[in-house]
Amino acid sequence: MHVIVSDRIVAAMDRLSPSERRVAEIVTADPRATMEGTVAMLARAAGVSEPTVVRFCRSLGLEGFGELRLALARQEGQQPHLHRRIHGNMRPMSAAAAVFDGAMAALAEARDSLDGEAIEKAALALIRAERVEIWGFGASATVAADLAHKLFRVCRGVVARDDPHMQAMAAATMDEESVALCVSHTGRTRAIITSARQARLSGATVIALTAPDSPLAEEATLLLSARVEEDTELYTPMVSRLVHLTLGDALAVAIGLLSPPVASVRLGRIKAALKPLKIEKGTGEG
Numbered sequence: 001m002h003v004i005v006s007d008r009i010v011a012a013m014d015r016l017s018p019s020e021r022r023v024a025e026i027v028t029a030d031p032r033a034t035m036e037g038t039v040a041m042l043a044r045a046a047g048v049s050e051p052t053v054v055r056f057c058r059s060l061g062l063e064g065f066g067e068l069r070l071a072l073a074r075q076e077g078q079q080p081h082l083h084r085r086i087h088g089n090m091r092p093m094s095a096a097a098a099v100f101d102g103a104m105a106a107l108a109e110a111r112d113s114l115d116g117e118a119i120e121k122a123a124l125a126l127i128r129a130e131r132v133e134i135w136g137f138g139a140s141a142t143v144a145a146d147l148a149h150k151l152f153r154v155c156r157g158v159v160a161r162d163d164p165h166m167q168a169m170a171a172a173t174m175d176e177e178s179v180a181l182c183v184s185h186t187g188r189t190r191a192i193i194t195s196a197r198q199a200r201l202s203g204a205t206v207i208a209l210t211a212p213d214s215p216l217a218e219e220a221t222l223l224l225s226a227r228v229e230e231d232t233e234l235y236t237p238m239v240s241r242l243v244h245l246t247l248g249d250a251l252a253v254a255i256g257l258l259s260p261p262v263a264s265v266r267l268g269r270i271k272a273a274l275k276p277l278k279i280e281k282g283t284g285e286g
Contacts, residue, residue, distance in 0.1 A: 123254035131157035171198035187214025
């Protein structure tokens with residue numbers, strides 16, 4: 001159930017300290033400014049210290065300012081997002097704080113909308129596959145590469161590709177023992193949609209880590225939904241990349257938990273192979 005901040009403020013007003021009431025007045029008067037601001041901004045506007053702002057949040061039953069911003073965003077019918085709050089007049093420290101706030105808010109939203117059943121089904125499909133193709137372009141290519149780095153430890157035939165021609169050729173050679181894991185923020189890139197469709201027609205399981213209701217999602221056998229709104233006109237995708245990386249981590253953990261014992265043997269061999277490449281502490285080398 002979503003928190004209604006205005007209702008909580010009314011219910012808590014009698015037990016708030018005078019300084020906390022000043023914070024409450026500012027939040028009530030302009031929830032959008034609070035949602036798009038920082039702890040320091042709210043503290044200055046109310047004429048109180050930053051710890052007072054945190055105490056106010058906790059008086060409402062919230063863990064801190066980040067949860068207050070998220071609750072306000074839901075109350076206002078929107079998600080706080082990074083690029084609406086960064087502008088040319090910002091000081092670098094304020095912009096840096098905005099980057100962290102936007103990332104945490106997006107991750108919290110993604111956590112709240114997790115589909116555990118979809119993650120488990122995708123993990124099982126990847127464990128059973130003889131061949132795993134992971135595709136992405138641009139910022140999504142970095143996510144695809146990170147997923148391949150994690151999954152090849154426990155899955156078979158794992159490769160990441162960011163070239164549309166190689167993806168198309170790979171899709172044409174897939175079969176029922178193959179999985180294509182497609183990563184896309186918008187789910188509207190023509191090349192990856194075309195390759196996903198070809199992979200599905202070739203008999204492969206298609207897992208899409210993308211926005212729901214997108215053309216790529218429609219081609220998927222399994223959807224790992226990631227609805228992340230951000231302005232990509234001026235900035236390269238940042239928040240969506242973090243959400244995709246974290247969903248990839250969650251998928252990798254699920255694979256580790258569900259993998260048969262032979263996966264542990266495989267991991268042991270990998271660790272043994274890496275050991276000679278590392279310098280042990282206290283050896284004096286280097």
